Amino acid sequence: METSSLYTFLPLAFLLILLTLKLFSSWFKQPQNLPPSPPSIPILGHLHLLKSPLHRTLHTLSQSYGPVFSLRLGSRRVVVVSSAVVAEECFTKNDIVLTNRPSTVASRHIGYDNTILIFASYGEQWRNLRRVCTLEIFSSARLNSFVPIRRDEIKRLLLNLNKRASSSGYDFTKVELYPLFLEMTSNIVVRMLTGKRYFGEDVTNAKEAAVFRKVMSEIVEYAVSAYPGDYLSFLRLFFRNYKKKVSRLSKRSDKMLQNFIEEHRNTPRKGGVGESRETVLDHLLSLQEKQPEFYTDEIIKGLIMVILIAATDTSALTMKRAMSFLLSHPHYLERATEELDSVIGQERMIDEMDIVKLPFLQNIVSETLRLRPPAPLLVPHMSSKDCIIGGYDVPCQTMVFINVWSIHRDPKLWDDPEDNGPCKLFSFGLGRRACPGVNMAQQVINVALGSLIQCFEWKRIGDEGTNMPKGLPLEAMCKAREIQHKKLPLSPPFIPILGHLHLLKPPLHRTLYSLSQSYGPIFSLRFGSRRVVIVLLAEVAEECCTKNNIVLASCPSTVASRHIGYDNMIVLFAPDGKQWRNLRRVELKPMFLEMTFNIVVRMLTKKRYYGEDVTGAEVATEFREIMSEIVDYIVSAYSGDYLSILRESRETLLDHLLSLQEKQLEFYTDETFKSLLLVTLIAATNTSASTMTRTMSLLLSHLHSLKRVAEELDSVVALQSLIQCLEWKRINEEGMNMPKVLPLEAMYKAQEITARIAEH
Numbered sequence: 001m002e003t004s005s006l007y008t009f010l011p012l013a014f015l016l017i018l019l020t021l022k023l024f025s026s027w028f029k030q031p032q033n034l035p036p037s038p039p040s041i042p043i044l045g046h047l048h049l050l051k052s053p054l055h056r057t058l059h060t061l062s063q064s065y066g067p068v069f070s071l072r073l074g075s076r077r078v079v080v081v082s083s084a085v086v087a088e089e090c091f092t093k094n095d096i097v098l099t100n101r102p103s104t105v106a107s108r109h110i111g112y113d114n115t116i117l118i119f120a121s122y123g124e125q126w127r128n129l130r131r132v133c134t135l136e137i138f139s140s141a142r143l144n145s146f147v148p149i150r151r152d153e154i155k156r157l158l159l160n161l162n163k164r165a166s167s168s169g170y171d172f173t174k175v176e177l178y179p180l181f182l183e184m185t186s187n188i189v190v191r192m193l194t195g196k197r198y199f200g201e202d203v204t205n206a207k208e209a210a211v212f213r214k215v216m217s218e219i220v221e222y223a224v225s226a227y228p229g230d231y232l233s234f235l236r237l238f239f240r241n242y243k244k245k246v247s248r249l250s251k252r253s254d255k256m257l258q259n260f261i262e263e264h265r266n267t268p269r270k271g272g273v274g275e276s277r278e279t280v281l282d283h284l285l286s287l288q289e290k291q292p293e294f295y296t297d298e299i300i301k302g303l304i305m306v307i308l309i310a311a312t313d314t315s316a317l318t319m320k321r322a323m324s325f326l327l328s329h330p331h332y333l334e335r336a337t338e339e340l341d342s343v344i345g346q347e348r349m350i351d352e353m354d355i356v357k358l359p360f361l362q363n364i365v366s367e368t369l370r371l372r373p374p375a376p377l378l379v380p381h382m383s384s385k386d387c388i389i390g391g392y393d394v395p396c397q398t399m400v401f402i403n404v405w406s407i408h409r410d411p412k413l414w415d416d417p418e419d420n421g422p423c424k425l426f427s428f429g430l431g432r433r434a435c436p437g438v439n440m441a442q443q444v445i446n447v448a449l450g451s452l453i454q455c456f457e458w459k460r461i462g463d464e465g466t467n468m469p470k471g472l473p474l475e476a477m478c479k480a481r482e483i484q485h486k487k488l489p490l491s492p493p494f495i496p497i498l499g500h501l502h503l504l505k506p507p508l509h510r511t512l513y514s515l516s517q518s519y520g521p522i523f524s525l526r527f528g529s530r531r532v533v534i535v536l537l538a539e540v541a542e543e544c545c546t547k548n549n550i551v552l553a554s555c556p557s558t559v560a561s562r563h564i565g566y567d568n569m570i571v572l573f574a575p576d577g578k579q580w581r582n583l584r585r586v587e588l589k590p591m592f593l594e595m596t597f598n599i600v601v602r603m604l605t606k607k608r609y610y611g612e613d614v615t616g617a618e619v620a621t622e623f624r625e626i627m628s629e630i631v632d633y634i635v636s637a638y639s640g641d642y643l644s645i646l647r648e649s650r651e652t653l654l655d656h657l658l659s660l661q662e663k664q665l666e667f668y669t670d671e672t673f674k675s676l677l678l679v680t681l682i683a684a685t686n687t688s689a690s691t692m693t694r695t696m697s698l699l700l701s702h703l704h705s706l707k708r709v710a711e712e713l714d715s716v717v718a719l720q721s722l723i724q725c726l727e728w729k730r731i732n733e734e735g736m737n738m739p740k741v742l743p744l745e746a747m748y749k750a751q752e753i754t755a756r757i758a759e760h
């Protein structure tokens, strides 16, 4: 062998030995307990098996290979999880290990080299971004500050639909819904971030808006679509244009985002340095002034970009699918309309605060997110070291797909996987990487969907099959709903603002009785802003306490009830609900039967505060004063409860009520006990005492009845009552009845029987 050929051969032989050793060592290091896998072909692995939609293909494979199986997509190893239990394990035991994201050509170019929240791997950068998102963008205070934007965009959607309906003579009109939904969700997000409207009519700047829309739609497309070069690097040779295109796109989007920053930076601000400003971008720029080393322009652009990518399509798609579901199930649409009509009515629009009171509407949204989640495989996770998933070894750098679509249809979790169920939903992900925009998404979707149902009648185009075809654009027929005028009870003529307040003269029950002579036994009044219905028919009163018992169980809230009644938490004022039912359970029912203040006060406090022999003269006097004032306020109507404009002028009344409340705190420290005591005193003492006064007045005016009661008592019961022990007559003899408002004075003389009481 020549020396020159020896020099060529030796290094090659050495390289060959090294490669063989590396291959062997990696072969020996392969974990033996990998998840099951379908047969693969060289180089491609299982790429040839993947058909669209991917979640369905993976679901079919899970039927043969189990709830945890693995695939090779070119050079990348993937584990697919289709079981709720194993998915939970991923987000609890393995949460940190699986917090990374796989890197792709698109994520590197669009996502500032994977430094933006949605693409960043687990580490300090991601943790800081997540903290900024939670505290500075998605905190309830910040989200609440954007309520007007959400309301305005939903209103614009409704007006847009109404305009279309009006152009066809207010009959059913054909509309394509998804573009309208996307316009609404995109405008909400862009206005919240930058204050601009870029979609639909009335855009901020038509040219700028067109550029923005084009760039954003391309970014979303690149962010969600798969590029073969990410799985087989040699394929990049055949898809060279892809990298160039995505690189140019990233430059355009960076320029656009930088323009936003410059524009906001150069706009004179209302507040001084560091003061809170209106949009998310303004807020981030104010943080930049305080912490320029963290809040760089790149970080700010990345945060804006992430929200633009994550927030718009997901919500619009959910709305489209919810409407498609309702159009295919008209009986659900009917039930949702009934719920909205009964809870909110047609006189005002649904608002975010109403969502909790609309369980059926919420169920429709949950069911849509369950059966058709917008991210059916979540956003791919990636293992940062070797771990165990569902009992199988999963090596470091494995991509993990959670097949939410498959989990949400597991017949072991839902009796009927195509129907409603109470199990946990994975649509927003779980654990550290779960969607931080979940609250905002739920608010927008529920209110927008509720508004569409509240304001329009809907029907599908044609009636083929029970479900709308999945991939086609969602077209529907809609028509503005007519306001159903309710059959209200008759009402006297009223004057603006006051309503019927000017008609009310004391005693109220007599005034109402006189009005009933003209307007019937059920009539309605307006006390300023409040509607009142008056019932004078026994059977209707009974209907109120039986058929309508629950509906009418709440008491109206008044300024006095809120202040004296611990913000309406005491049993007398609490609205029907858990609090009221709990209080009612411990209601001091026997006490209501007692006839005097002393009986009640002694039962509750062991103290006597009325009459002679009081427990402590000074305290007793104070107590009596407080109670009499409180009862006065409770039973007297306060005009501020009916006309809020009058509330200001009664400022001193509120102060006075509050000072009374403070005084009362000296007596009892435990809040619940205080509230129960208060309600007992109010309800038991005055009502009982005034009933007794009225009964005695009646008996004194009808002496024959008094005599009959005395006879009955003598014959039936032991000696305990006023009538049995004393002989009674009225002071004067004019007229049949005692004047109503005078104090009840009477003449009495002890019968001889009094002597026997002493013995008794």
Ligand code: HEM
Binding pocket: 117, 118, 119, 130, 306, 307, 310, 311, 312, 314, 315, 318, 373, 374, 375, 378, 379, 380, 427, 428, 429, 430, 432, 433, 434, 435, 436, 437, 438, 440, 441
């Ligand atoms: C129906 C609407 C939505 C759905 C179904 C949804 C779902 C998801 C899912 C599945 C993820 C990935 C979770 C994971 O990796 O395990 C995610 C991430 C994210 N979502 Fe949402 N989302 C919605 C709306 C929103 C909205 C309105 C915003 C913002 C306003 C938002 C912001 C984000 C962000 C920033 C991330 C990335 C979090 C991270 O990687 O750390 N999403 N979302």
